[in-house]
Amino acid sequence: MPRYGKLIGASLGPGDPELITRRAWAVLQSGARWLYPVKKAEDDSYALAIVARGGIAVPDDAEQLVFPMTRDAEILGKAWARAALRTVELLAEGRDLVFLVEGDASTFSTFGHLARVVRELAPEVRVETIAGVSSFAAAAATTGSTLAEEDETLAVIPAAYGVGVIDQLLDEFDTVVLLKVKPLLDEVIELLERRGLLDSTCFVEKVGAPDERVVRDVASLKGEKANYLSLMLVHNPKRVRGELRRGCRTRKEALAVAPAAEAA
Structure with a gap:
């Protein structure tokens, strides 16, 4: 052996x-x-x-x-x-x-x-x-962006899931990180334009490398070819959030729920 x-x-x-x-x-x-x-x-x-x-x-x-x-x-x-x-x-x-x-x-x-x-x-x-530094964490630091503050939500997905999924996630998360946007760059830009989110979006290519590229005028990328190692940080300041339940249940609340759960 x-x-x-x-x-x-x-x-x-x-x-x-x-x-x-x-x-x-x-x-x-x-x-x-x-x-x-x-x-x-x-x-x-x-x-x-x-x-x-x-x-x-x-x-x-x-x-x-x-x-x-x-x-x-x-x-x-x-x-x-x-x-x-x-x-x-x-x-x-x-x-x-x-x-x-x-x-x-x-x-x-x-x-x-x-x-x-x-x-x-x-x-x-x-x-x-x-463990190491992820590309989107480095991109946020490089661009001076915040991925999430306090009770904000964050989603990280490959852009290959398509504009339909991305469109839905923009309503559910405050910030959406789109990885490997190369194949769908134009389609994503058109979606962000329709949603009025171009001004709160940043494109980053090969973050941390000598040929790193940061583009804040995302609309200017339309028709361009992006590198495979590219991403977008999309913040949706217009997202409507639901009500949050602050803190944890009290002991009395937990005991009240337990019997009902056991009966189920």
């Missing part, structure tokens, strides 16, 4: 190496072997570039794992299987592996899925997830 190394998901933040946490920084220099994601073999890795900008030399034995950008279930399934099998093979050598993650490893990341498949193949593998 092999003694597996630990699989570590190291969140690097969305682009600025100064947002790498002390914990992730220490793991990167711990002697653990690096794994990093690419869209195709021998392609550049955005995650690896973040670390390189931070001044840490890339180890000679760092290895790429290919995660293709496709919706073809068969292609994706084979790619995920290869990546997980290779990860287990390396872990079986007894050395820890650190998987480089752009943004936060728990938020729309390949790491969660990789870790699940690895555990299915080798349940003994220990997994550690190092």
Whole structure:
């Protein structure tokens, strides 16, 4: 029975190496072997570039794992299987592996899925997830925006859910973060124009990277091609909120509810 190394998901933040946490920084220099994601073999890795900008030399034995950008279930399934099998093979050598993650490893990341498949193949593998700065948190800080204050509500979704869903969420949440807006950029802009929300929307592309772009005149983007790593922060100051119940139930209220609940 092999003694597996630990699989570590190291969140690097969305682009600025100064947002790498002390914990992730220490793991990167711990002697653990690096794994990093690419869209195709021998392609550049955005995650690896973040670390390189931070001044840490890339180890000679760092290895790429290919995660293709496709919706073809068969292609994706084979790619995920290869990546997980290779990860287990390396872990079986007894050395820890650190998987480089752009943004936060728990938020729309390949790491969660990789870790699940690895555990299915080798349940003994220990997994550690190092929290990091998400792209939308960094975008809010960069633009001086607030994601939520006091009792405000926040939704974070991929824009690919479509303008119908986005339109509905704008009535239910004070702030809506739209990730990966590239495919629906024009349609989203038209929706925001109809809703009168262009002035309270900000577009951010590749936040924290040297070629970061912030656009407050969102209407000017119509007809343009956005980068895959782009998002919108949409605040709806017109949203009508329902009544909030402040505080917790008193002990008397809780006791009054309990018998009714038990009877049900």
